[in-house]
Amino acid sequence: MSTLVSAHAKVSRRAARFTESVIREMTREALKHGAVNLSQGFPDFAAPEAIKEAAARAIAADINQYAITWGAKDLREAIRDKVQWYLGLDVDPEREIVVTCGSTEAMIAAMMATVDPGDEVIVFEPFYENYGPDAILSDATPRYVPLRAPDWHFDRDELRAAFNDRTRAIILCNPNNPTGKVFTREEMEFIAGLCVEHDVLCFSDEIYEHILYPSEGRTVEHISMAQMEGMRERTVVINSMSKTYSVTGWRVGWAIAPPEITNAIRKVHDFLTVGAAAPLQAAGAVALRMPREYYAELQAAYQCRRDFMLGALRTAGFGFTDPDGAYYVMTDITPFAHLGHADDVEFTRWMVREVGVAVVPGSSFYFADHARELGGDRQVRFCFCKTDATLTAAAERLATLGQR
Known part of the structure; x- marks a missing residue:
């Protein structure tokens, strides 16, 4: 046999x-x-040439060994500076930033650090395909709320009904992949209100923050969930170099969160990947200081x-x-x-x-x-x-x- x-x-x-x-x-x-x-x-x-040259200089300068697990100091400080001028948020680079292997790792590390078996995570659908598996890998139950074509709106009653005493978090991708939707201020305020009411976290994927299409008579603005009233302490902002600087293969991302959550994400990140590529982090510090x-x-x-x-x-x-x-x-x-x-x-x-x-x-x-x-x-x-x-x-x- x-x-x-x-x-x-x-x-x-x-x-x-x-x-x-x-x-x-x-x-x-x-x-x-x-x-x-x-x-x-x-x-x-x-x-951009300046970023590629910065990566080459870092390699030539032998920045080829492990960086600090949760991110090279120069990169974390560059993230802090950019977030301050672009979003108006004051972030502590020593206590509130984790550099990860792309935003993909930032999301799964954040979920594994904060979600327990039996918790529910609200996901708007259609959704970037990683979000459902991320919830499953975190032993959570995805709770789906539709964005309805053709304008990709959500029904407020449907969203409210999705929140309950098992809800741990909601995932928001804004601007949105795959629909191209940018959530309005009114929509953001409604989502934030539900998060505050139910004491729920928001994993806010903001990787497309600079890719917006205003038109004549129509303002399109990027709003971070962390900017909303009552949400700074309930939001994990997820971002990366990939889209803004056209380096999707570099896999350098980050999560920004309150200190207690950041500490938990750092622990998960340490045992998932140890750290992102050191020379590319050095180049990231240059990228995030590009002129406006x-x-x-x-x-x-x-x-x-x-x-x-x-x-x-x-x-x-x-x-x-x-x-x-x-x-x-x-x-x-x-x-x-x-x-x-x-x-x-x-x-x-x-x-x-x-x-x-x-x-x-x-x-x-x-x-x-x-x-x-x-x-x-x-x-x-x-x-x-x-x-x-x-x-x-x-x-x-x-x-x-x-x-x-």
Whole structure:
């Protein structure tokens, strides 16, 4: 008789409750089929020269060993300075900042540091695909509240009903991935009021804070949950270098939280990863001290990319609401129902093979049982953090949809 134990028996119940990343899978599909990759949200253009040079100098200067576990002092001080001028918050770099291996680790470390088995964590859906598994890995129960297309609003009564005596935290991604929604001040005040009323934490993912799209007669502003009344002591602000400085592969992020929570996150972080790459932290200290003009230029460049991409999608026949922030647009594929694809997954696989453009099926941003009910199975997400050449190539291929 064989003494081998089946692989299935060795898999934890937690790991069995979620799949691999669909976003990263679609990047592999793009490479396999030679498609234009508008699925995974990484820029295909160069990072600022000053930042790259700072990283090279740090390596040449032998800053190649462990940094302080919770982050190099220069980087933590640079984070403090930037948060002060941009958000108007005074943060203690010695007691309230943890540098992590990207915002992805900051989120899971924060959740593992503050959430106990049986707690509930409220997640708006559609959601960035890590949030559901993060809650599961923390032994928490995700409680989903829908953002409803086409304008991605939430129902206040539905959100209020989600809060109860088991609620430990709510996750807020603002500006939002995957929808491009930017929460209004009124919405933020309502969420903050519920958090204060129920003494609930907010994990505030603010990685797209500088990528905003105001328009004539319409103000779009980034508001941190930590700025809201009563929320400074209840908020973990999560951010990273990835999107603002076009270095998604560097994996340098951070969490900002009150001292007691910061101390707990530091302990979890220490045993998860020990620390982020030391020379890249040194470069991060340079990045966060870039002149303020850099952020205005970043916003203007993304505004051009967004407008071009939306024009191409409109011409191709997709339905969507213009995103107010981040660099994604969730689109409705109902106009292509005549092509006979059963759902968003089948549509995206056909797109990557036959049209030559890789996108992400909308259902991957929903809890499985909710996708059809909320229309996720008729949605796909495009990203537009790409060069003009990449976006032009995608537009040319998408234009062929009108001939099918």
